[in-house]
Amino acid sequence: MNKGRPFRAALPYCAGPSRGQGRIVWQEVTAVLEKVELAGGLPGPHRPEIPGGETTRRERDVADSVTTIGFVGCGGIGMHHLKIWQQIEQARVVAVCDIIPERAQKAADMMGARPYTDMAEMLRSEQFDAVDICTPSGLHAQQGIMAMEAGRHVLVEKPIDIDLVKIDRLIELADKTGLKLACIFQYRFSPQIQKANQLIREGKLGRIISCSTYVKWWRAQEYYSADAWRGTYALDGGVLGNQGIHSLDQLTWMAGPVAEVEYAHLDTIERQIEAETFAIAVVRFESGARGVIEATTNCYPGMPTRTQIFGTKGSAEFDGHTVVKFSVLGEEIDLQTQEEGQETDGRSDPMAIGLAGHHAQMLDFVLAIQEDRPVLCDGRSARVPVECLNKIYRKAGVKQKIGT
Numbered sequence: 001m002n003k004g005r006p007f008r009a010a011l012p013y014c015a016g017p018s019r020g021q022g023r024i025v026w027q028e029v030t031a032v033l034e035k036v037e038l039a040g041g042l043p044g045p046h047r048p049e050i051p052g053g054e055t056t057r058r059e060r061d062v063a064d065s066v067t068t069i070g071f072v073g074c075g076g077i078g079m080h081h082l083k084i085w086q087q088i089e090q091a092r093v094v095a096v097c098d099i100i101p102e103r104a105q106k107a108a109d110m111m112g113a114r115p116y117t118d119m120a121e122m123l124r125s126e127q128f129d130a131v132d133i134c135t136p137s138g139l140h141a142q143q144g145i146m147a148m149e150a151g152r153h154v155l156v157e158k159p160i161d162i163d164l165v166k167i168d169r170l171i172e173l174a175d176k177t178g179l180k181l182a183c184i185f186q187y188r189f190s191p192q193i194q195k196a197n198q199l200i201r202e203g204k205l206g207r208i209i210s211c212s213t214y215v216k217w218w219r220a221q222e223y224y225s226a227d228a229w230r231g232t233y234a235l236d237g238g239v240l241g242n243q244g245i246h247s248l249d250q251l252t253w254m255a256g257p258v259a260e261v262e263y264a265h266l267d268t269i270e271r272q273i274e275a276e277t278f279a280i281a282v283v284r285f286e287s288g289a290r291g292v293i294e295a296t297t298n299c300y301p302g303m304p305t306r307t308q309i310f311g312t313k314g315s316a317e318f319d320g321h322t323v324v325k326f327s328v329l330g331e332e333i334d335l336q337t338q339e340e341g342q343e344t345d346g347r348s349d350p351m352a353i354g355l356a357g358h359h360a361q362m363l364d365f366v367l368a369i370q371e372d373r374p375v376l377c378d379g380r381s382a383r384v385p386v387e388c389l390n391k392i393y394r395k396a397g398v399k400q401k402i403g404t
C-alpha cells in the first residue's frame with residue numbers, strides 16, 4: 001500500500017548537507033529549500049572573476065539574473081540535463097561540447113547554443129559562468145580542474161571522479177578560488193530521504209549497529225559494448241563505480257564514512273569488461289557500525305535497491321529516493337513512507353530514471369552561485385563514497401591504479 005505521496009516528478013524540494021557529510025543542520029536545509037521554492041525572487045547573481053575581465057558579460061548577466069552554462073558531454077544523461085536546463089529559467093546554456101560532432105550539433109540545435117568538439121576551445125572562446133560536466137566518470141576531475149582554472153563554477157555528474165588524487169586537486173582548487181563545486185547525487189534530493197537522514201543523525205534509531213545496501217540491477221553486454229569507456233577501471237569502474245555509487249553515497253551520507261573494508265570480493269560474470277559486475281564487501285564505519293555492500297549488474301531484470309540501517313531503537317529502509325520503512329520503538333514517525341519506490345532508479349534501464357532530483361540539484365547549483373552560498377552536495381561530500389569504493393577495490397586486490 002502506498003502510504004504517502006510518490007516522489008513528484010515536478011519541482012523543487014531538494015535538500016542535502018553542504019559542508020561534508022551531514023554537517024549542515026536541518027533548519028539551514030529548510031531555509032535553502034524555501035529559497036529554491038521561491039526561485040525567481042532572488043537577488044542578482046554573484047559572478048566569479050573570469051580571467052580577461054569580461055565586463056560586458058558580467059553586466060549583461062547581472063541585469064538578467066541568469067547564470068550561463070557551458071555544457072560538456074551530450075550523451076545519455078547529458079541530454080536529460082539539457083532538457084532540465086531548458087526548464088530552469090535562472091540558467092541558460094550558451095555553449096555545448098562533445099567530441100562527437102553530431103552530438104554537439106544536435107545539442108546545440110536543441111538549446112540554441114554554439115557547438116564545440118573541444119572543451120578547452122569552448123572555455124577560451126565563450127563567456128559563461130559555469131560548466132556542467134556529463135562525460136565519462138574518469139574525466140570529471142580533470143575537466144572540472146580545467147573549467148575552474150578558467151574561472152568557471154563546476155557541476156559534475158556522479159561520481160565526482162574515481163581517482164582520489166585528482167578529486168583532491170579539484171576540491172583544493174574550489175577552496176582556493178571560491179568557485180562552486182557540486183556533484184549530482186539525486187537520491188539525496190528527496191524530502192523523505194532528507195528527513196530520514198536528519199532523524200538518524202539526531203539519534204532516533206539509537207546507536208547504529210548495522211548499515212547495509214543491496215543493489216541488484218541488470219545491464220546486458222550491449223550496454224557495455226556500446227561505449228568503450230564503460231566497465232574500465234580508468235574511466236568508469238564496474239557496478240560499484242557506476243550503478244552502486246548512488247548507494248555507497250546514500251549509505252555513507254547517512255551512516256558516515258567507512259573506516260575499513262574488512263572483506264571484499266569482486267567478480268566479472270558473463271560480461272566482457274575489465275571491472276566488476278558483482279561485488280560483496282563487509283565494512284566497518286567510523287562510527288563503529290558494521291555493514292554489507294552487495295552490488296551486481298547480473299541480476300535480471302533488476303530488483304528494488306535496498307539500503308537498510310538499524311540501531312538499538314529502530315530501523316530504516318530505503319529504495320533509492322524512497323523511504324520504505326522508518327520505525328522507532330514506542331514512537332509514531334510520519335515520513336510518508338512507500339512500500340516500494342517507483343522504478344525510476346535505472347535498475348533495468350540506465351535511462352529510465354526520475355529527473356526530479358536532478359532538477360532540484362541543478363537549480364540548487366544555480367541559486368548557490370547567484371546567492372553566493374554553499375551548494376547542497378559539494379566536492380568533499382561527494383568524495384566520501386569514492387573513498388569507500390577505492391577501499392573496496394584495494395581490499396579486493398584490484399591491481400590497477402585507481403586513486404590512492
Ligand SMILES: NC(=O)c1ccc[n+]([C@@H]2O[C@H](COP(=O)([O-])OP(=O)(O)OC[C@H]3O[C@@H](n4cnc5c(N)ncnc54)[C@H](O)[C@@H]3O)[C@@H](O)[C@H]2O)c1
Pocket residue numbers: 072073074075076077078097098099100103117119134135136137138139157158159184186227242350353
Ligand atoms: N545521476 C545519474 O543517475 C546518472 C545516470 C547516468 C549516467 N550518469 C553519469 O554521467 C556520466 C555520463 O554517463 P552517460 O551514460 O551519459 O555516458 P555517455 O557515454 O552516454 O555520454 C558521455 C558523452 O561524453 C562525450 N565525451 C567523452 N569524452 C569527451 C570529452 N573529452 N569532451 C567532451 N565530450 C566527451 C561522449 O562522446 C558522450 O557523448 C557518467 O559519469 C555516469 O556515471 C549519472
